[in-house]
Amino acid sequence: MKQIEISPVTRIEGHAKITVQLDDSGxxxxxxxxxxxxxxxxxxxxxxxxxxxxxITPRICGVCQTAHHIASAxxxxxxxxxxxxxxxxxxxxxxxxxxxxxxxSLHFYFLGAPDLVMGPDSDPAExxxxxxxxxxxxxxxxxxxxxxxxxHITSIIGGKPVHPVTAVPGGQSKGLDAEGRDKxxxxxxxxxxxxxxxxxxxxxxxEEYADAIETLGPxxxxxGGLTSGGKLGFxxxxxxVIDKEGSMVHEFESNDYLDYIEEKVQPWxxxxxxxxKQVGFPDGSYRVGPLARLNIVDEVPTEKAGALYGEYxxxxxxxxxxxxxxxxxxIELMYSAERAVELLEDDAIVGEDIRQGVDxxxxxxxxxxxxxxxxxxxxxxxxxxxxxxxxxxxxxxxxQRANLIVATGQNNxxxxxxxxxxxxxxxHGEEVSEGLKNRLEMIIRAYDPCLSCATHMIxxxxxxxxxxxxxxxxxxxxxxx
Amino acid sequence: MVKIALEWLASCAGCExxxxxxxxxxxxxxxxxxxxxxxxxxxxxxxxxxxxxxxVSGSVRNEDNKERLQExxxxxxxxxxxxxxxxxxxxxxxxDLYSPEDLSARSFSDNKSTxxxxxxxxxxxxxxPIVHPAGDLADIDYFLPGCPPKEGLIKDVLIPxxxxxxxxxxxxxxxxxxxxxxxxxxxxKLKRRVVGDMDPEKCFLxxxxxxxxxxxxxxxxxxxxxxxxxxxxxxxxxxxxLREPNHDVYNCLVNRIAHLSKMxxxxxxxxxxxxxxxVYGFVIGSTIMENKKVSLIPQLIKK
Numbered sequence: 122m123k124q125i126e127i128s129p130v131t132r133i134e135g136h137a138k139i140t141v142q143l144d145d146s147g148x149x150x151x152x153x154x155x156x157x158x159x160x161x162x163x164x165x166x167x168x169x170x171x172x173x174x175x176x177i178t179p180r181i182c183g184v185c186q187t188a189h190h191i192a193s194a195x196x197x198x199x200x201x202x203x204x205x206x207x208x209x210x211x212x213x214x215x216x217x218x219x220x221x222x223x224x225x226s227l228h229f230y231f232l233g234a235p236d237l238v239m240g241p242d243s244d245p246a247e248x249x250x251x252x253x254x255x256x257x258x259x260x261x262x263x264x265x266x267x268x269x270x271x272x273h274i275t276s277i278i279g280g281k282p283v284h285p286v287t288a289v290p291g292g293q294s295k296g297l298d299a300e301g302r303d304k305x306x307x308x309x310x311x312x313x314x315x316x317x318x319x320x321x322x323x324x325x326x327x328e329e330y331a332d333a334i335e336t337l338g339p340x341x342x343x344x345g346g347l348t349s350g351g352k353l354g355f356x357x358x359x360x361x362v363i364d365k366e367g368s369m370v371h372e373f374e375s376n377d378y379l380d381y382i383e384e385k386v387q388p389w390x391x392x393x394x395x396x397x398k399q400v401g402f403p404d405g406s407y408r409v410g411p412l413a414r415l416n417i418v419d420e421v422p423t424e425k426a427g428a429l430y431g432e433y434x435x436x437x438x439x440x441x442x443x444x445x446x447x448x449x450x451x452i453e454l455m456y457s458a459e460r461a462v463e464l465l466e467d468d469a470i471v472g473e474d475i476r477q478g479v480d481x482x483x484x485x486x487x488x489x490x491x492x493x494x495x496x497x498x499x500x501x502x503x504x505x506x507x508x509x510x511x512x513x514x515x516x517x518x519x520x521q522r523a524n525l526i527v528a529t530g531q532n533n534x535x536x537x538x539x540x541x542x543x544x545x546x547x548x549h550g551e552e553v554s555e556g557l558k559n560r561l562e563m564i565i566r567a568y569d570p571c572l573s574c575a576t577h578m579i580x581x582x583x584x585x586x587x588x589x590x591x592x593x594x595x596x597x598x599x600x601x602x
Numbered sequence: 603m604v605k606i607a608l609e610w611l612a613s614c615a616g617c618e619x620x621x622x623x624x625x626x627x628x629x630x631x632x633x634x635x636x637x638x639x640x641x642x643x644x645x646x647x648x649x650x651x652x653x654x655x656x657x658v659s660g661s662v663r664n665e666d667n668k669e670r671l672q673e674x675x676x677x678x679x680x681x682x683x684x685x686x687x688x689x690x691x692x693x694x695x696x697x698d699l700y701s702p703e704d705l706s707a708r709s710f711s712d713n714k715s716t717x718x719x720x721x722x723x724x725x726x727x728x729x730x731p732i733v734h735p736a737g738d739l740a741d742i743d744y745f746l747p748g749c750p751p752k753e754g755l756i757k758d759v760l761i762p763x764x765x766x767x768x769x770x771x772x773x774x775x776x777x778x779x780x781x782x783x784x785x786x787x788x789x790x791k792l793k794r795r796v797v798g799d800m801d802p803e804k805c806f807l808x809x810x811x812x813x814x815x816x817x818x819x820x821x822x823x824x825x826x827x828x829x830x831x832x833x834x835x836x837x838x839x840x841x842x843x844l845r846e847p848n849h850d851v852y853n854c855l856v857n858r859i860a861h862l863s864k865m866x867x868x869x870x871x872x873x874x875x876x877x878x879x880x881v882y883g884f885v886i887g888s889t890i891m892e893n894k895k896v897s898l899i900p901q902l903i904k905k
Contacts, residue, residue, distance in 0.1 A: 131645045134615050155725050160612060161705030165696040169879040172796040176834055180693040183616020249644035251637060269625040280829025282623055283616045283750050287829050290796050294830030379715055386710050386719035391726050479796045524714045573614050
């Protein structure tokens with residue numbers, strides 16, 4: 122048996138490898154997507170005061186740090202039984218939109234689009250954002266400007282552009298003043314125009330790569346995500362799950378997630394495989410993120426994004442093809458910019474009532490005596506999909522146990538199956554072109570996986586090598602790519 | 603053209619993002635330097651030879667991280683430990699408060715949403731017994747802590763290095779950049795950060811809230827305190843703490859609180875409810891910090 126290895130998968134957040142097993146006639150017998158390390162956030166949160174969690178957990182991932190920050194803060198609200206004031210909820214939602222503008226534009230322009238703009242078979246030395254900067258500087262500048270708006274929002278609302286700090290139990294530590302609001306409103310309005318221009322560049326690419334959309338990473342799954350009254354939204358809502366045809370199978374509140382979601386461990390990856398508990402593994406595999414959200418909602422409630430959503434639905438209906446994640450992501454990028462304008466035009470955003478406080482806490486000694494357990498579950502839609510933080514604390518609010526289900530894990534099985542099915546269709550024999558291997562990576566990239574999050578892990582992997590082993594596992598040939 | 607490489611070990615990618623957060627200034631930088639390797643951005647998969655400036659982020663969690671770091675050192679003229687994880691271990695080293703077995707159990711065999719299973723062991727690498735800052739395992743030319751370092755700092759460092767000069771960067775603590783007023787106030791109780799209303803103009807320590815600003819390097823511009831949040835020490839120890847063998851983040855913090863509040867040292871120590879996450883959270887993996895005679899790190903870490 123021979124094995125082809127692609128390691129590391131590049132232009133994603135975090136590190137992973139792909140292995141493809143060949144049988145004696147050179148056909149693919151199996152293939153997997155492996156994630157290689159674990160940092161252990163769920164364990165080392167234990168013993169921390171729960172109010173520290175919103176500033177510890179953003180370090181799970183520097184890319185979707187705001188999403189962790191807010192999910193964590195929502196969990197701490199629940200632990201202490203606090204309801205943030207309206208202004209605080211709006212500031213948090215705005216901060217989350219900053220996350221989307223930065224993360225979706227980072228992914229589309231910097232990580233994913235080079236495959237489409239430069240071509241999947243182009244020179245790998247040029248097939249990246251630096252190549253785009255060289256060959257299409259106007260597009261690169263537009264990409265940089267769009268992402269900068271997201272980071273400005275996070276910086277002003279969250280206090281810092283990376284690892285924001287202002288979401289605290291019961292609300293926000295800092296409000297928004299009129300000057301900050303005016304500045305961000307200008308930025309957000311400009312951003313709508315920038316995204317419009319980006320969509321014009323992207324649309325023809327989806328026509329050009331219609332074949333790749335049809336064939337790369339085929340899989341059919343359930344879909345899940347938060348929605349309020351059928352509308353697209355990221356900060357709040359109920360978890361809705363639909364089947365492959367689009368019929369609703371579950372709707373539940375965040376506290377009840379354990380009744381619906383279970384995770385499976387596979388021996389060859391540190392990233393776990395969540396599935397729908399009532400359907401079982403692997404049939405109950407489901408996906409989250411932009412593609413899933415546009416499948417579960419009935420409406421995208423802003424003007425320009427709503428119109429794009431209408432066109433997209435007419436064309437693709439219940440979309441299953443992973444490359445359409447890119448398209449869905451752009452529609453969400455538009456929604457995020459438009460929704461940021463809406464929030465900034467609302468006077469509630471500059472309100473002064475921003476935090477419901479905690480009056481007193483038990484001491485550790487009192488807490489030990491009382492034996493009381495508090496629990497808080499925070500759930501939001503992160504750019505890559507539903508993100509759950511679940512903390513149990515003692516009566517003093519010291520974390521005793523933490524459970525995290527992050528977006529990318531929920532797409533793990535689909536990425537794995539997609540790689541395997543595509544490898545089976547495309548690979549025959551051990552001589553595999555660079556462009557073909559890049560197509561396997563494109564499947565992974567479409568999901569915009571955040572592997573730092575997914576096993577709360579990262580990895581320093583070996584260079585991209587394709588190792589050909591003989592039947593005894595001895596290395597016979599090594600290609601360095 | 604100066605050749606630059608970016609490598610991440612056990613990190614969150616926030617350091618790489620801080621470089622992208624130069625936004626349009628990144629384009630100016632690229633006129634002086636060429637990025638030859640950066641897995642987050644490009645498909646060059648092997649570390650090239652003859653790197654002029656390598657920037658490594660993250661800490662060392664497993665053998666693979668270690669090998670990668672060594673290879674980077676061998677192939678680069680100048681190696682920058684970029685970010686607090688690379689310099690002092692950072693938050694990843696909070697893992698050292700627990701054993702690798704306990705960490706693994708919480709994820710795979712004793713977890714509320716997971717069918718219990720053995721720790722994955724095929725293809726995946728084994729964990730090291732403790733997490734190390736990159737800076738403890740390789741010769742580093744420049745340490746640039748921060749979680750992540752503030753975006754402008756990379757420019758202040760890289761441009762002089764590209765020009766063959768030694769960069770000049772600030773050396774003050776977070777307090778030096780904080781606008782809050784520090785007063786001597788008599789109090790006998792430290793407050794949890796979640797309790798009460800914080801005065802936006804007054805030093806957190808003066809209000810009885812634990813803040814690490816006085817023991818933390820301040821290249822961040824005290825952004826957290828400006829946003830109403832006490833310093834968590836993510837920038838790594840202040841130069842004063844690093845240089846003085848009898849200074850440690852914990853004992854300096856206790857001294858400072860005792861001085862401000864007139865509380866006896868012992869009372870302050872009793873009330874600091876969590877040394878691992880709250881005081882040593884970002885430096886617990888650092889040998890420099892652990893080897894100080896006054897350090898409590900040896901009592902806290904589990905191998």
